[in-house]
Amino acid sequence: xxxxxxxxxxxxxxxxxxxxxxxxxxxxxxxxxxxxxxxxxxxxxxxxxxxxxxxxxxxxxxxxxxxxxxxxxxxxxxxxxxxxxxxxxxxxxxxxxxxxxxxxxxxxxxxxxxxxxxxxxxxxxxxxxxxxxxxxxxxxxxxxxxxxxxxxxxxxxxxxxxxxxxxxxxxxxxxxxxxxxxxxxxxxxxxxxxxxxxxxxxxxxxxxxxxxxxxxxxxxxxxxxxxxxxxxxxxxxxxxxxxxxxxxxxxxxxxxxxxxxxxxxxxxxxxxxxxxxxxxxxxxxxxxxxxxxxx
Numbered sequence: 666x667x668x669x670x671x672x673x674x675x676x677x678x679x680x681x682x683x684x685x686x687x688x689x690x691x692x693x694x695x696x697x698x699x700x701x702x703x704x705x706x707x708x709x710x711x712x713x714x715x716x717x718x719x720x721x722x723x724x725x726x727x728x729x730x731x732x733x734x735x736x737x738x739x740x741x742x743x744x745x746x747x748x749x750x751x752x753x754x755x756x757x758x759x760x761x762x763x764x765x766x767x768x769x770x771x772x773x774x775x776x777x778x779x780x781x782x783x784x785x786x787x788x789x790x791x792x793x794x795x796x797x798x799x800x801x802x803x804x805x806x807x808x809x810x811x812x813x814x815x816x817x818x819x820x821x822x823x824x825x826x827x828x829x830x831x832x833x834x835x836x837x838x839x840x841x842x843x844x845x846x847x848x849x850x851x852x853x854x855x856x857x858x859x860x861x862x863x864x865x866x867x868x869x870x871x872x873x874x875x876x877x878x879x880x881x882x883x884x885x886x887x888x889x890x891x892x893x894x895x896x897x898x899x900x901x902x903x904x905x906x907x908x909x910x911x912x913x914x915x916x917x918x919x920x921x922x923x924x925x926x927x928x929x930x931x932x933x934x935x936x937x938x939x940x941x942x943x944x945x946x947x948x949x950x951x952x953x954x955x956x957x958x959x960x
Contacts, residue, residue: 668694669906673891673893677895678709686898693905694906698751700751701755702870705953706952713958733960736960758778760788761957771795775806786834787802787808788808792812799826804828811872812945815942818938823931824932824934835869837871843875846921847923851923853871860931868890871892
């Protein structure tokens with residue numbers, strides 16, 4: 666059995682999807698899923714669906730709104746189930762934040778969530794306060810920087826996590842860039858190129874995958890990790906987990922090129938890089954809105 670050039674995570678909020686995808690990986694490659702990513706929106710959708718159904722073990726049954734404590738307890742229960750499916754893998758758990766949440770508040774959340782399971786990786790947003798918290802957290806736990814859309818943000822992530830004692834993931838969201846007419850996979854390519862001369866302490870996790878071409882190009886680029894929604898994972902499985910051959914070309918002429926910027930170099934203070942990006946701000950607000958809609 667061959668081994669893929671990238672680790673494969675599943676992206677979702679349902680432990681049963683984790684189990685099915687891991688079983689498919691085991692049958693086809695001889696090893697299970699390498700990990701799982703979650704976010705407040707995916708968990709909220711799962712819990713909102715359950716709220717409408719009578720369920721003996723669910724705190725918000727019968728259409729009742731949850732309290733925040735109950736919602737967190739359900740989030741914990743879900744990731745505990747996921748962790749049991751892939752005990753040797755990584756399970757990303759996100760802090761919930763707005764633009765007003767302080768780095769101290771994020772760090773407090775991270776320390777609590779990191780206790781939920783032994784294989785947690787805590788997700789922080791690629792914002793000024795998010796990276797300030799991440800810079801401290803990376804010396805205490807594995808972390809994953811999410812809502813990344815630019816080479817500048819990636820450089821800041823690299824610098825703020827220098828000297829980390831645990832694995833560091835960075836998650837460029839390719840599908841959301843595609844949605845606004847930009848070639849999101851170019852950001853993955855640019856980050857990998859920029860990191861070539863680094864020390865390898867940050868792994869690039871291709872996220873917001875929408876289609877088979879995203880998977881194939883990420884494999885061709887040798888992105889260290891790819892996280893895939895279950896529906897897209899199933900499409901890939903139906904093609905017997907096709908991998909790109911030497912003739913594969915990722916061509917999306919309808920999407921705007923995102924050029925590599927050689928002037929953005931590693932080696933500066935992390936706060937000197939431009940972290941601003943409209944999609945990061947919108948994504949942070951959407952995650953928080955979806956999460957707080959539960960209670």
